[in-house]
Amino acid sequence: MKNMKLLVFNASPRKSSGTTDVLLEAFIEGAKSSGADVEKHHIVDLDLNGCRGCFNCWWVTPGKCIQRDDMDKLLPSIAEADVMLLGTPIYGRNITHYLQKLLERTFVFSLPDMVQREGETKHPGRVNKFPRLILAATCGFPDTNNFDVVRALYPMALPIFLPAAQLLLYEEGKKQLSGFLQAVRLAGEKIAAGEDLSKELKDKLIVEFSDEMKREIVEMHNRYSESQSQ
Numbered sequence: 339m340k341n342m343k344l345l346v347f348n349a350s351p352r353k354s355s356g357t358t359d360v361l362l363e364a365f366i367e368g369a370k371s372s373g374a375d376v377e378k379h380h381i382v383d384l385d386l387n388g389c390r391g392c393f394n395c396w397w398v399t400p401g402k403c404i405q406r407d408d409m410d411k412l413l414p415s416i417a418e419a420d421v422m423l424l425g426t427p428i429y430g431r432n433i434t435h436y437l438q439k440l441l442e443r444t445f446v447f448s449l450p451d452m453v454q455r456e457g458e459t460k461h462p463g464r465v466n467k468f469p470r471l472i473l474a475a476t477c478g479f480p481d482t483n484n485f486d487v488v489r490a491l492y493p494m495a496l497p498i499f500l501p502a503a504q505l506l507l508y509e510e511g512k513k514q515l516s517g518f519l520q521a522v523r524l525a526g527e528k529i530a531a532g533e534d535l536s537k538e539l540k541d542k543l544i545v546e547f548s549d550e551m552k553r554e555i556v557e558m559h560n561r562y563s564e565s566q567s568q
Contacts, residue, residue: 342530344369345419345469346378349426349437353380357503361474362425364519365498368526369421377415381436384408389442396450401464409443416444421529422469424495427503428477431487471495472529474522476503478559480552482544496535498522499544502555518545 346366350358366376385407394404403409416422426433433441447468448461473495477484480502489497500518505511521542528535547555 342369342372342374342420342532343418344374344376344421344423344530345415346376346423347425347437347440348378348380349382349424349434349440350380351382351434351436352427353382356427356476357500357506358425358427358474358476360503360506360519361476361498361500361522362423364522365423365472365474365526368523368528369530370526371523372527372530374526374530377419379412381440384412386412386436386439386443388439389445393450395446396448401446403443403446405443409440412440413443413446416469417447417465419469421472423472423474425474426476426488428475428484428488431484433475433488433491470529472498474498474500476500478502478504480547480555482546485544496525496540497544498525501545502547502552504559505555515545518542 344366346362348354348356348359348362350356353359362378366374366378370376386409387405387407390405392404395402398404403413424433424437426437447464449464451462452459453462454460471492471494473488473492475485475488475498477500482499482501484501485497485499500506500515505515521539525535525539525543528539
């Protein structure tokens with residue numbers, strides 16, 4: 339059996355120093371243990387423009403964007419990937435604009451026709467398959483409802499959600515989240531091995547804090563914020 343191809347995009351401007359990358363690296367570690375071939379990019383380092391809405395990729399140069407930037411080398415990687423892991427912090431309850439630009443440019447994989455499937459109108463794909471999507475997102479607030487927008491936008495993606503991700507910056511916080519990170523590694527391992535994830539494991543990929551823990555996180559943040567203002 340051929341090795342799974344895992345394509346990873348980190349949409350955090352903090353790159354490797356941010357908490358989003360901790361989630362990505364945990365998944366990558368698990369995937370590599372099952373033999374996955376991994377290609378990773380920090381989107382902030384790429385020369386990448388957003389979609390112009392010109393529709394040239396539909397009717398003038400079918401399947402090819404008229405813009406010449408790093409998407410030229412990324413599109414073949416996306417088409418060949420088995421799994422695409424997208425990592426983003428939540429800014430304004432949504433993905434970062436870095437990830438938005440990347441996803442806009444996958445428009446070239448769509449055909450201009452409209453079809454109705456399962457009660458929805460869609461554009462059929464230009465490629466035989468699109469990678470399985472996994473969305474790893476972090477935010478500063480301790481409530482999981484901060485992920486509601488991205489969950490609604492990408493219902494097809496396997497969610498890995500960590501609220502109050504700043505806990506990863508503290509040793510005690512890392513200990514509290516060790517079970518979560520272990521679950522992320524295990525998910526990477528199983529997906530790379532072609533195994534299904536149990537409901538129990540999927541549930542562990544979304545952190546839910548108790549009301550008491552949320553209050554502690556808020557108090558900790560406010561103390562830190564006050565210290566930075568002095």
